[in-house]
Structure formats: C-alpha cells, structure tokens
Amino acid sequence: MGIIVGYIATLGIYFCIYNILSIGLNIQFGYAGILDFTVITFMAIGGYMAGVASLGPEQPGSQIFYILGLSLPWPVALLIGATAAGLLGCAIGLIALRRLRSDYLAIVTLAAGSIIYGLVGNNSKIFDGFEGLVGVPQPFNGVLGLNPNSYALLFLGFAAVVMAVLWVAANRLRNSPLGRAMRATREDLEVAEAYGKNTYKLRMMAMVIGSVYVGVGGVLTIWYVTAMAPAGWGTSETFVVWAALIVGGVGSNGGAVIGSFLVAVLFNEVTRFLPGISSDPSLIPEVRNICIGALVILTLRFRPQGVMPERKARFPELPEASVRQEPAIVAEEV
Amino acid sequence: MGEAPLLEVDGIRKAFGGVLAVDGASFTVEAGTVTALIGPNGAGKSTAVGIIGGALAADEGRVGFRGDEITGLAPHRIARRGLIRTFQISREYPAMTVLENLMVSPMNQEGEKLATALLAHRRYRKQERELVLKALDVLADFGLYGMRDEYARNLSGGQKRLLELARSVMADPVMLILDEPMAGINPALVSHIGEHILRLREAGVSFLMVEHNLEVVERICDHVIVLAVGRTLARGTMAELRQNEAVVNAYLTGGGVDAGTAR
Structure with a gap:
C-alpha cells in the first residue's frame, strides 16, 4: 500500500514540476513569442545553485567537488536558485533579444544551452562535472524524520503550493495590460514598437520571469531527487516541456497544465516506472520518445491550437447603453 | 510652438x-x-x-x-x-481580438508595470474600464463595434484598414x-x-x-x-x-x- 502511495505522490510531484516548467515556457513563448530552445538549462542552473546553497561545505576526502556549500536554509536556497536562473535568462536575453529575430534567437538559446552543458559537464570543480551533485538536503526532512512515502506526500503538498502560487501569478500577468503588451510583441514586434511599447524591455521581462519559473522547477527537482547530473538535463528534456506546451495549447496556462499531465506525466514518467524488458532495456525509453513525438505531430496536424487553446481576452462588462453603436461615418459598403 | x-x-x-x-x-x-x-x-x-x-x-x-x-x-x-x-x-495583431488590438495602444498604462500587474491588479482596474469604454466608442466610430470580440485576423482587408486607424486613435x-x-x-x-x-x-x-x-x-x-x-x-x-x-x-x-x- 505504502509503495503505491509513494508512487502516486512521486507522479504528482513530477506533474507539479513539469507544470511549473511549461508555464515558465508559456510565459516566454506563449506570451512573448520567445523561442527558448534551452528550457532545461534554466532548470539545471536553478537546481544546481539551490543545491550548492543548501549542501554543506565540500569534504576534502570525498572526491566530490563543488562551489559554495553554504548550508543555507531552504527558503534562501530557493531564492538563490530562482535568482540564478533569472540572471542566466537576463544574460541570454542581453545577447539575443536586442537585435535578433525569433529564429536566430532560437539558435542563440540552443547554443547557450550547449555551451553551459559542456562547461558544467567538463569542469568538475563547479558542480562536480558529469558526476553531478548528490545528497542535497531536503526541506523539512531533517526536522521531521519521515519515512520516504510520507515524505513524498509532504513534498507533494509543498510542490503543489509552490505551483499554485506561480500559477496565480502567471494568470495575473496574462490578464494584465502588461501581458497584453507582451502578446502584442509576440504578434508583431515592429508594430508594437511603433505604438510606443518598449519591446526589448517587455521581452526581457518575459524571458527573465519565464527563466525564474523554470529555475524554481529545477530547485524542486533537485530537492526531491536530492541529486542532479548533466545526463538528466539534456536537450531531449527541453523537448518534453515544449511537447507539453504544444499539446496543451500555446499561450494558455490551462493548456500548460493539461499538456504537463498528458505528456510529462502520462507518457514520460509513467512509462519510466514500467518494468524494464531485460532483453532490450532501451526499448521503453525509445518507445516513449516515439509516443511523445507522435503526439506532437498529431496535435499540430489535427488541433494546432492545442487541447485547451489560448482563450480570448475578456474585458469588464459594460452597460450596453453607455456605448454608442452607430458609426460616426456610415459606409455604403465595407 | x-x-x-x-x-x-x-x-x-x-x-x-x-x-x-x-x-x-x-x-x-x-x-x-x-x-x-x-x-x-x-x-x-x-x-x-x-x-x-x-x-x-x-x-x-x-x-x-x-x-x-x-x-x-x-x-x-x-x-x-x-x-x-x-x-x-x-x-x-492577428490572434488578439479587435477590442484587444485597441487596448494595446494607450501609452503608459498603469497595469503595464510588473509590480502592479502581479500584486495590485485592482489598481489598474479603473483605468482599464475607462479605456474599454473609450475603445468601444472608437470602434463604434469606425463601424467595427460588432466585430469587437472577433479575432483581428478574421476581418476583411477593408476592416483591417479601419482597425489600423482605430487603434492609432487609441494611442491619442x-x-x-x-x-x-x-x-x-x-x-x-x-x-x-x-x-x-x-x-x-x-x-x-x-x-x-x-x-x-x-x-x-x-x-x-x-x-x-x-x-x-x-x-x-x-x-x-x-x-x-x-x-x-x-x-x-x-x-x-x-x-x-x-x-x-x-x-
């Protein structure tokens, strides 16, 4: 019984994490049209920085090397992880957002992701290279001393609260004049600029906020798994987040939730826990990738707006009588 | 001058x-x-x-x-x-409604500040209502009132020209x-x-x-x-x-x- 509870709690936690990642991508791409092809790099930076902030100082004999090691409490570590991801988003934005059109911007994000992957993987002094960080302390766990299944449930609640806060903030942003201005830059950058919008600033905001979201997803990941290595954040993971957003509905936070459930939980994580086939251990992961790819293709072919499309903007209801409805100049034919 | x-x-x-x-x-x-x-x-x-x-x-x-x-x-x-x-x-802006196309134009909207947008959405509500009212008036002037909730991409070529003028007017x-x-x-x-x-x-x-x-x-x-x-x-x-x-x-x-x- 306990193991099933733990399993479902784990799936729930992954759901929350992927949800945060895809809402972050939605803020970047769905709101502001920024093609971020290195989502998972922001997750890794957030996770790593929170990891080294909450880990103790590195032990000389342990052969595990990393920077900082500050033994900080979890709220501070969370803040550090989120800030680090935001700063990285800002740095990439500085390079890519001022002059580049969307397709070149996408190339810059992809390149930045590869550079950081190589840098972190090959330099064992920062985050212990390809070995990665292990034994990252979990919030509450030291204090409460729960068994793994109870802790999974507790962490699920924690992740759900974080997700809820981020969800509310993302929707407020979406419904605000700021979100509207971001959508205008997505629709036509040059026109938004000609109508007085500082498009560079708007897109930078979306880039940084999205990166912070993804960074927080990374912090939750490293806390729950207690470890993080470059193998876990390759390009294919970025694809899973993109697939979730595309299947769910670009521009729609509700779509991001549905997409995270369908793609990230149902296809990606559930199949991860299927018993391996001993004669061909790589079969299930490969079938999983085929399934996610096929789902994206089917969505784009038959329902390009996604399962739950971006909805039309709603405005405060006004009494009809207060609005003149007849045109100032009547056209014979329009 | x-x-x-x-x-x-x-x-x-x-x-x-x-x-x-x-x-x-x-x-x-x-x-x-x-x-x-x-x-x-x-x-x-x-x-x-x-x-x-x-x-x-x-x-x-x-x-x-x-x-x-x-x-x-x-x-x-x-x-x-x-x-x-x-x-x-x-x-x-094709995937935004006609009314929304107009609502983008006004300069220096209170709700375009990040802190206001996230934390104090009540603060811009009054201005938003006034702008909606003005936008509906402008749409009425240009004979686009009936299309206000339609995606701008669905307008005819002529209506798009009118929309272009209407949203320019919204920018004062x-x-x-x-x-x-x-x-x-x-x-x-x-x-x-x-x-x-x-x-x-x-x-x-x-x-x-x-x-x-x-x-x-x-x-x-x-x-x-x-x-x-x-x-x-x-x-x-x-x-x-x-x-x-x-x-x-x-x-x-x-x-x-x-x-x-x-x-």
Missing part, C-alpha cells in the same frame, strides 16, 4: 548597399493639416517614413517633431511623443503617418477612410500620408510633397502641382530611376 512646423525633415539620407533610397530629402508638415507624400515607386517615400518613425537609422540629416529633435530615437520613444506611424500592409496621437492607408481597397471604402481622416483632422490630429491615388490626395490633402529619386522635388497644393512640369515628368517617367531597383 507658434508658426514652427509640427514635423521638420531636414536633409535625410539613407543608402541600402549601393542604392541611395533617400538622398537629402527635406520637407515640413504643418500642424492641423493632412499632408500627402507622393512620388513614383522608388522615390524613397517608405524609407522616409521609416526614418521619421525611427525604424530605420538615417545616414545623415535630422528629424524634428514639435520643436524637439527625434533623430535616432527608438521607435517606441518617438511614438510616446505622439507621432504614430502605420504600415504599408495592414499589420493587425498628435500626428499620424499613414503609409498607403488605402492600398488595395474598394473605392467606396477609400472615400469612407478619407472621411475618417478628415474627421480626425477636425479633432486636432495632423497627418502625413503616403498615397498613390491622386484623386484621393486632391480631395483630402491640404498640402502635397513630391519626392523623386530620394529628394524633394516640389511641394504645394495638388492644383499647383498639376501645372508643374517636373512633377508630371517624374510621375510619368519614374523620375529617371529604374523603379525595380529602389524602394
């Missing part, structure tokens, strides 16, 4: 590679007028509009607006001074620069848009309008500026220009420039 012109363009020059698109053009637009900018294809009209609006950087020359130099400012800074330009092809412009506002629409709508332009002029908006249709220019424009090969060839009323041999030649012959190579 007194007698000073609203917009002063002084000796602007712009080359694309080996092509001199604008070669020292100078002209002014007086406040309260509708001024036409005409000339054969390749005369540099759109390039001049791009330079005035800040989308293109001039190689030389200066642009003044309401007495201040605006040369080289970012387009959004120029727009915030009340100078709004539209584009040659209708460029609505001092001056509008229209790049071929009547391209590709039927004659009835041409006169309809012309009436809207005159109505807005009465409301205090000044216009600079790139236009090829000389009948329209004659009917609604107070002044006409003729560009040819990147320079100002003549200016005056349409009636005066019809007597001007150089203008007639430029229009008939393309001003000696192969229209296919320069824009």
